[in-house]
Amino acid sequence: MDFLDEIEASVPALRRYARALTRNADRADDLVQDCLERAIRKRGLFRPTGPVQGWLFRILVNLWRNSLRSERRRGEHVGYDTLLVEPSIPAPQHGRLALGEMNRALERLPDDQRETLLLVVLEGVSYEEAAAILGIPIGTVMSRLSRARAALRTLTGSGDEPKLRSVK
């Protein structure tokens, strides 16, 4: 398989992750495009070792972190909600979480927890792969997952279980 074919095969997965990170379809495609351009340029000088897809994810994550950082420093906020294509949200059924509620909860997660949780859940990568992509130790992956899941439980008010309701 040619290098460009390998990259192409990863594009749907990159887009999915980028959409979840940016919550804005256009912005997600900008991010993926930048990632692909860098990968193609970088290839001319240094050949990546290991699977191409993990390497692409690593580039994408670093680009995303850079852009978050610059936004913070400018004190600007891009309107996440305004441009996000609203997913068709079915009425919450018994035992399921309302998607709108989950969407809002996700937005309130710290960046590091969100990037970790989404990578694991949406892309189905192993914890070792996630650690390599995010450039963090595997123990940090696990602690971020733990904190993310606990935070989502609080943020979605999923204290439907009687024992949790009393906490409020």
Place this chain on the structure above:
Amino acid sequence: MTPNPAPITEDDLHAYVDRLLSPARAAEVETWLSQRPDKAAEIALWQRQNEALTALFPPVTPELIPDRLKPRQLAARPRGVTLNWQQMAVAAVVILAIGTGAGWTLRELDHPPESDGLIAAAVTAHALYVKENRHAVEVAATDRDHLVSWLSNRVARPITPPDLAPEGFDLVGGRLLPAAYDEEENGPAAQLMYQNAANDRVTVYITAAIPNEKNAYEFSSRENLDAFYWSNDRITCTVVGSLPDAEMKAVAKKIYTQLTWRPDGTDSAKS
């Protein structure tokens, strides 16, 4: 089932929810959960969280990839034509980084890769000093022996300035700078500056190796500056410049070759 399975850990529970366990181990987790309704309720909630996230961000159809995300079209396109949202954002980072000085670190992030901070510092230092005329370097190339021994001592690695004469670049000199690996760890960095007949300048930013870091390579482009970063078990090196693509690659390759092939500090300036 084995009578005494390995204890179920928190990590097992996450892996169970994320479907990363073998069927045998997953069955052990289920048995364990069946005796702990409180924990089972929490795990069920985690599963519902996963379902909700998957529903919010469904897989992307491969057939509907726009042209601008097709690698073959991107590879065929001349670079530098478009400036998208992302590139403008990166440019803003550099401008801000320059404003806050070379000790700029990435504090908002939990644990950014050390290379991020080093590349940012190298780019910042480049942007700052290439504009200088009389004070571009602390020690000029005319005092080469002193430059080499001083920077080698401070960085604690033998630093032999690469010979870029075949590429048309002469050593201007060098200076000592702070290098921020991360919030806790700081160290010295050596910056070497080169210049060609057209007054294009390239800088090479060298630090001692990051502990426990394996060989790494990274390319990034910030504002109009290209940065090639690599690390091995002895040093990290970031080459920064704004040359045409082919020339930048040639220079970066030459520097990489010389610094990695002769890490013992022997004279590499033979051509």
